[in-house]
Amino acid sequence: MxxxxxxxxxxxxxxxxxxxxxxxxxxxxxxxxxxxxxxxxxxxxxxxxxxxxxxxxxxxxxxxxxxxxxxxxxxxxxxxxxxxxxxxxxxxxxxxxxxxxxxxxxxxxxxxxxxxxxxxxxxxxxxxxxxxxxxxxxxxPLPLAARFVGVALISLVATVALGGTFALSLGLTISNPLALKIASSALPLHVVAGVGGWLTFAAMGVSYRLLAMFMLAPELEGGRPHMVLWLGTIALAVTILGGLALLIADASLSPALLAGGILSLAALGLYGADVLYLYRARTRRIIELNSEMTAFALVSFAAAAILALALAGLQRFSGQIGALTFLVLFGWLTGLGLAKLYKIIAFLTWLECYGPVLGKTSTPRVQDLVAEGRARGWFFLYYAATWVATAALLASFVLLFRLAAAAMMLATVAIIIQLIRTRLLLNIHDLAAFPAGVHRPHLLVCVPESS
Amino acid sequence: MFILTEETTDPNSLRFLPGQPVLRNRTLEIRTRKEAAISPLADRLFQIQGISTVVLGPDHVTVTKHESDWQHLKPVILGAIMDHFVSGAPVLRTAAPLPIASAGRSTDVLTGEIREALRRVIDPELGYNIVDLGLVYDVVAADNGDVVVTMTTTTPGCPATNYLSEGARACAASVGGTGNVEVRLTYEPKWSIELMSDDARNHFAAQRRGRR
Structure with a gap:
């Protein structure tokens, strides 16, 4: 098949x-x-x-x-x-x-x-x-993107295992000394495995493929993306496995976190070079909103890496870990997620509704299912609010953070309304766009007709 | 890579032996630039001025010239063959049967009409027709009107694949005089942006923001 x-x-x-x-x-x-x-x-x-x-x-x-x-x-x-x-x-x-x-x-x-x-x-x-x-x-053999996903899935196992240990210790249902030691000290490893290994590695792997697909750029299969994969995987292994070994030996986690951090930064540098190449080598000169907004997520990711370095240099890393995590979760991962959802929902909805009549009658394009002009401003608001919120966290300005979070929520709701409009084909006004056999899709379930 | 050259009984033809298989168990004669579209190697050779025929054999490439002399042509041909094998490109774009020699004028007309009809099939992601995107590798019509469309998709495993092939089949079948239509999906060679027509490439290069 x-x-x-x-x-x-x-x-x-x-x-x-x-x-x-x-x-x-x-x-x-x-x-x-x-x-x-x-x-x-x-x-x-x-x-x-x-x-x-x-x-x-x-x-x-x-x-x-x-x-x-x-x-x-x-x-x-x-x-x-x-x-x-x-x-x-x-x-x-x-x-x-x-x-x-x-x-x-x-x-x-x-x-x-x-x-x-x-x-x-x-x-x-x-x-x-x-x-x-x-x-x-x-x-x-597994394609490159699938290898990233494979590492992400292994990291998910580590995340769930560590998280489960914490949860069971909080529920007072375990008394094993090693498990209690992990529960008391392994929180950084849980965060690295979850945010770095599971979420970020999966996003990086899929982004290699999606960026090339959506911008008509040549697919990267050379040495540099493989180096990103290996460096990133070694960074995760050093941090998580090395950290656990240190923990068992009653030593500080710092060497494992430091070594993993340096390797991660090297991997991120190479990933950044790959992403820049994809944007530069694209055939599609004017990119769609999803690729445009993905660029802001990537900028947030780069900013988070620079911030981490700066905080480490200023020896304020542990004091500002909240702001850094916020930028990774909302600037990078959430920004990327919302940008890609904007495309994926339109694409899957198109396939579900118009795929079966393709070649038999005229159909709209995937791009006709979205109204980029309406969504662009909300994406800008989302990123601006996220960056303001990060700055507010760094400056311990709680009220500003809450205002920025409210703006993020407003922007997210507006983007979700656009996603729902796309899903329900509400952006298509031309009645000819609904030929026989095309029905409005269900909001929550894909029900593809057999072609 | 070392390419041997042999003379043939025809002074206008030279045989080139690249030391590796060319076409497995068959020989294919290509007489025009249009026919050469099926083979990246022949296509490369037909770009050389003065070539009239290219024969691809199991272990050789025989080139016939109609003008110029071998002193000038031979190094260029050797370079083209060398470049082709170094590039790793396949000798043929498709493994489909190639009834070019038996295709008469009527089947040419039919395949032309089918190619034109296939422009109605739009790649949903790129919003451009599959012919100009270079997704249709080959359309072959038999004398009885049966048609084989060999095509690919921009990404292997794309969820649109089955819809695109079914759409192409329905579209080809809608052309008058067409018998059974078979759509063969292939990823050899893999699609690349170089396969797009100039029109398609210009379209994506010149798209303006806000264009729907």
Whole structure:
């Protein structure tokens, strides 16, 4: 089978993820969690997991369920598992957030929600890992983008294992000394595995392919992207495995974090050179909004790397880790996510609605499903607000941060409205654009007709 | 790479032996620049002024000239063959059967009409027709009207693949005089932006913001 089909539940993943993003932005605007509360307060942990699992992980899972088959040119191993996986992930996240609320004293119960949350999240991510892992395992040799995804999935295993250990220790259900040692000191490793390994590595791998596809640039398969892959993988291994080894030996994590950080910066430098090359070598001179806005996400990513270096040089790294993480989560990952959603939703909706009548009647183009002029300003607002919010965190200006978070929420809601308009074909005004056999799609589920 | 040269009984023809397989188990005679589109190697040779025929054999390439002399042509031909094999490009763009020799005028007309009809199939992502994008590698019509369209997509595994091939099939079948239509998808060679027509390339290079 040369072509792969549409993933039925990807839109549901995206919809759930966007709801969690709005929720997180609303909480930040309302002054919940960091910086109004300490960095390790239960309120902040709730906020971080709402973003990392609710928004970004669901987004990446939904996207990978659609794009891993594209990358390896094989169908997904199992089309039934994505729905239970989504339900387990949402239930697990609800349990986790409930557990943090218990910790914060917002409500009390005779039992801890953390064991339930751990089991449900491990099951949900386990189903995703199994499905994507089996899809990748059937292909040899793996294309470059798929190798990045493979490393991201291994990092997800590490993230869930470390997170589960933390959650179970918070639920007071483990007493193993090693597990307790991990629970007390391995938080940086959990963050590196989750944000660096799982989310960023998957985004980098997929971006190599999507940037080339959407800008008509030559696909990069040479030595430099492979160097990015290897350096990044070694950086993750050194940080996570080296960090765990140091932890077991009762030593400081700093050498592992420092070595991993240097290797990561080298990998990011080469990745930046690759991305610049893709933008410069593109055939499509005037790029679409998604590629334009991806550039802002990449700028945020570069800014985060420079900020990390500057903070390390000023010896203020640990004091400003909140601002740095915020820039990575919202400037880089969320910016990239929203920009790519803008394209992916239009593309998948086009395929679902117009694919079956292609060649039989005239059809609109994918670009006709979007109204870039309406969305562009909201994207600008989103990035501007994110950068202002980062500056406010660096300057400990809490009120400005909350105002900026409110602006981010406003921009996100407006972008989501544009995504819904795209999904429901509301930007197509020409009645001829609805030939016989074309129906308005369902908001949450892809139901492709057989061609 | 060392290329041997052999004389033939025809003083206007020279045989070149590149020391590696050219066409496995077959011989293909290409007489025009248009026919040469099917082979990157023949295409390269037909760009040389004075070449009239190229024969691709299992282990040789035989070139016939109609003007100029071998003293001038031979080094250029050797260079073209060398460049081709060094580039790693395939000898043929498609593994489809090549009934060029048997194709009469009527099948030429039919394939032309089908190519024209295939311009109605738009690549959804690029918003441009699949013919000018260079996604249609070959259209071959038999005397009974049966047609084989050999095509590719910009990305292997693209979710649009099945829709594009079905769209191309439906479009080709809509042309009068067409019998059965078979669409063969291939990724040998892989599509690249060099395969786009000048029109398509100019379109993407000159797109203006706000254009719908």
């Amino acid at each position: 040369l072509g792969t089909t549409l993933s039925r539940w990807t839109m549901s993943y995206f919809a759930a993820a966007l709801c969690f993003l709005i929720g997180a932005e609303a909480l930040m605007a309302a002054g919940y969690g960091f910086p109004s509360a300490p960095l390790r307060a239960p309120e902040t942990l709730l906020l971080v997991h709402l973003v990392a699992i609710g928004w970004l992980s669901l987004l990446v899972c939904g996207a990978l369920l659609q794009f891993v088959p594209v990358i390896v040119a094989r169908p997904l191993h199992n089309d039934t598992l994505p729905l239970p996986a989504l339900l387990f992930l949402i239930a697990g996240l609800a349990g986790l957030l409930g557990g943090f609320l218990q910790l914060a004293g917002t409500f009390t119960a005779n039992f801890s929600l953390f064991p339930f949350a751990t089991a449900a999240l491990a099951t949900g991510f386990g189903l995703i890992l199994y499905n994507l892992g089996r899809t990748l395992a059937a292909v040899r």
